[in-house]
Amino acid sequence: MSRVVYPGTFDPITNGHLDVVTRALHLFDEVVLAIAADTTKKPLFSLEERKALAEASMGELAGRVQVVIFQGLLIDFVQKQGARAILRGLRAVSDFEFEFQMALMNRKLEDKIETIFLMPKDTYTYLSSTIIKEVGRLGGDISVFVPPVVEAAMRRKFAGERP
Numbered sequence: 001m002s003r004v005v006y007p008g009t010f011d012p013i014t015n016g017h018l019d020v021v022t023r024a025l026h027l028f029d030e031v032v033l034a035i036a037a038d039t040t041k042k043p044l045f046s047l048e049e050r051k052a053l054a055e056a057s058m059g060e061l062a063g064r065v066q067v068v069i070f071q072g073l074l075i076d077f078v079q080k081q082g083a084r085a086i087l088r089g090l091r092a093v094s095d096f097e098f099e100f101q102m103a104l105m106n107r108k109l110e111d112k113i114e115t116i117f118l119m120p121k122d123t124y125t126y127l128s129s130t131i132i133k134e135v136g137r138l139g140g141d142i143s144v145f146v147p148p149v150v151e152a153a154m155r156r157k158f159a160g161e162r163p
């Protein structure tokens, strides 16, 4: 059984993330979508909310995707999961430098685990959780960018903020 770990903040999960998961399932039997508890970002959704939203967004992928929260060093988690690789999405050149640095650092920590990068469908290349939160906060239509459960959760989250 081949398994890949897809780490991230997923605040919240978007159709871009799901596109990457779908593509990874052409290469691996299982994807472990790993939500990092240790982050310098200030997430909008709690860890448990992000986990629940990711799980509810999987649809027909659900049987082959496990959503978990992890703490500590990614490479240790990947080994504990018995995974072969780390999966990351690459949208644009702007992602490259940080991803390159992280991949080489993880390789330094454990040479046997590779990082693989998948590019999303072109319509998702400009999509990020950050931009979704900006548009959602201002009441814009995000329905083509996120699963319906995420759209509803965003609407609830921002309901109290708008005049």
Ligand code: ADP
Binding pocket: 007, 008, 009, 010, 011, 014, 015, 016, 017, 020, 087, 088, 089, 090, 091, 095, 119, 120, 124, 125, 126, 127, 128, 129
């Ligand atoms: P992180 O805080 O680790 O960057 P994110 O949840 O923002 O976590 O992203 C997780 C991974 O998914 C990253 O590799 C990121 O580049 C990728 N990703 C995010 N949005 C998209 C998208 N629209 N298309 C493809 N990959 C994406």
